[in-house]
Amino acid sequence: MRSRLLCAVGCFFLSVLLLFFAVPLTAKQMYPKIEVVRTTKSIEQGAMFDADDLEVVRMGAYPLSDTAVTDIYDVIGRYAAVDIVSGDILLTEKVSQVPFQDGEAMSLLPEGYETAVAMVQIMEGSEVTALQTGDIIKMNGYDDGLIDIPALNFVRVITAMEPDAEGVIWITVSANQRQSTFLEKHRKDVFHVSVMVRENEELAEKLLQQQSAYFEEEP
Structure with missing residues (x-):
């Protein structure tokens, strides 16, 4: 009689363990959850x-x-390709x-380039007070003074948001793989930028070629 009672008690505790530990663990393994990016409002095609x-x-x-997009920084500063x-759960x-122009995506990214996100401030004393699509900028680091970054001497701005209360602007730029990796590593840093060229595509292309030459020379 006692052995039956002990067996019943043991079965009861085993069922409790299965119910509260084994089953949830198995379900979690079978149906994992991930973080995804979802819209909070309707967005029209072409809107940033x-x-x-x-x-x-x-x-x-x-x-x-x-x-499905899993990183919000892969969306901020980009544009809606459709309504x-x-x-809606965002897909790549x-x-x-x-950006779009007359309903078509603009040709701003050379082959092998992608957009990368960065936080920037326009350097004090600059005549330019806002950034715009197509600007060629020089991006500097800052640590008790400006730090030259040869890999970011000449970079094309793709998008620029309005500055916040501290003058920090979220931008996306056209970047090659090495530039993208660097900016991803320094995502939380604020770069200090100056506009080198605006509305002069011939000069812009010359500076971008100089930047490309830097990567060809560097191992």
Whole structure:
């Protein structure tokens, strides 16, 4: 009789363990969750995404597309490639890296380049008080003084948001793989920038060629 009682008690505790530990663990392994980016309002094609348009939510990974965007910084400063409704889970094909003109994406990214996000401030004393698409800028680091960054001497601005209360501007720039890796590593840093060329495409191309030559010379 006693052995039956002990067996019953043991079975009871085993069932509790299965219910509260084993089953949830198995379910978590079978149906993992990931963070994805979702819109908080409707966005028209060609409109720029900013932080207020987006939120990060956790969802089950199983029903999601492989192209679901998981990093909000892959969206901020980019453009809606199509009309997007509020609450939509963003896919990479719905996000354009470049602005639109007359309903078509502008040709601003050379082959092998992508957009990279950075926080910047316009250098004090500059005649330019705002950045715009197409500007060629020089990006400097700052640590008790300006720090020259040869890899970012001449960079084309793709998008620029309005500055915040401290004058910090979120921008996207056309970047090669090495530049993108550097900017990703320094995502939380604020670069100090000056506009080198505006509305002079011939000079802009010459400076960008100089920048490309730097990477050809550097190992």
